[in-house]
Amino acid sequence: xxxxxTLKWGDxxxxxxxxxxxxxxxxxxxxxxTLHDKDLSPIKQHKFCVECGEExxxxxxxxxxxxSKGVMVTVTEEEKESTKxxxxxxxxxxxxxxxxxxxxxDTSYWLVPNEMYAANYANFAAAAEKxxxxxxxxxxxxxxxxxxxxxxxxxxxxTTLHSQPEFNLAARPTPSSSLNERLVEFIAxxxxxxxxxxxxxxxxxxxxxxxxxxxxxxxxxxxxxKPEQIEIPVPTLxxxxxxxxxxxxxxxxxxxxxxxxx
Numbered sequence: 001x002x003x004x005x006t007l008k009w010g011d012x013x014x015x016x017x018x019x020x021x022x023x024x025x026x027x028x029x030x031x032x033x034t035l036h037d038k039d040l041s042p043i044k045q046h047k048f049c050v051e052c053g054e055e056x057x058x059x060x061x062x063x064x065x066x067x068s069k070g071v072m073v074t075v076t077e078e079e080k081e082s083t084k085x086x087x088x089x090x091x092x093x094x095x096x097x098x099x100x101x102x103x104x105x106d107t108s109y110w111l112v113p114n115e116m117y118a119a120n121y122a123n124f125a126a127a128a129e130k131x132x133x134x135x136x137x138x139x140x141x142x143x144x145x146x147x148x149x150x151x152x153x154x155x156x157x158x159t160t161l162h163s164q165p166e167f168n169l170a171a172r173p174t175p176s177s178s179l180n181e182r183l184v185e186f187i188a189x190x191x192x193x194x195x196x197x198x199x200x201x202x203x204x205x206x207x208x209x210x211x212x213x214x215x216x217x218x219x220x221x222x223x224x225x226k227p228e229q230i231e232i233p234v235p236t237l238x239x240x241x242x243x244x245x246x247x248x249x250x251x252x253x254x255x256x257x258x259x260x261x262x
Contacts, residue, residue, distance in 0.1 A: 005089040005141060007111065007149070007156075015121055016114040017091075019141070019158060023108065030211040091158060093135035093149060100134065100148060104161045111149070111156040125151050183240050190243055193250065 007015040034043050047056045063080065064072040113121035128135065128151040135149035145160040210227065217224040236242045 003089065003141065005091055005139075007091045007093070009093040009135065013124075015124060016117055017121070017156075018112040018114070019109040020112050022110055022157065029208055030215065089141055091139045091141070091147065091149070092137045094137045095135075096128075096131070096133040097136045097148070098133065099150075100161070104167070106145070106160040106162050108157050108159040111158050121156070122154060125154055125156050128156070129154075183243075186240065187243055190247055190250075193247075 003019045005017055005019055007017050035041060036043055047061075048054065049056055062074050062076065064074045066072055111121075128149070134151075136146070137149075138144065138146050139160075146163065147158060147160050150157040150159060214224045
């Protein structure tokens with residue numbers, strides 16, 4: 001369901017918008033229920049105290065934070081709620097920045113314009129796209145998050161960002177300073193030769209399709225044929241020779257395609 005909000009920049013510019021999910025819950029994903037194998041009835045899970053063995057429910061449980069081994073600080077639901085910022089459906093742009101690395105992206109929403117202000121929205125989106133900058137701010141919609149407003153072909157996208165503590169910079173590999181420029185150029189040419197448009201079928205999840213085939217085959221009484229497993233390839237030692245072979249195969253396939261077409 002779309003949520004109404006207001007995009008605000010400075011003291012004068014406000015645009016009423018609605019937030020709509022860019023990514024829906026994955027359609028086509030097969031989900032299972034856990035059943036008792038004797039009578040195929042759904043099972044119910046219970047929680048038990050590891051110390052006394054007593055069953056624990058929501059009514060007799062509490063949140064705890066372990067500050068050191070075996071030392072807990074308990075926090076009630078009311079106390080947790082008191083630390084949360086009130087939800088304010090206002091997206092305040094604090095500054096305009098250069099486009100960010102997508103690794104910071106968390107969740108994206110379409111900013112859908114209010115019909116009465118569609119012209120203002122369109123001009124604002126076009127101006128942001130022409131400037132080549134993104135709006136940056138912090139909002140309290142569905143919890144407090146830093147965000148960016150990204151223009152994209154006449155529309156605006158609201159994207160929440162991961163916070164600094166979430167970013168695992170220590171795991172980032174160190175770039176190598178020893179490069180073979182001739183080899184880099186050669187590989188880049190081959191990469192460009194493989195460039196193509198992205199098709200909707202490219203984004204299908206193979207496991208979802210195969211799982212549906214498995215279930216359908218069981219319903220129809222047929223044996224499900226397990227697909228061949230992809231072997232783990234041997235690491236490439238001579239990269240230049242490998243690119244040469246890949247290029248030769250590509251050009252050979254291209255020649256065969258031309259002969260068939262003729």
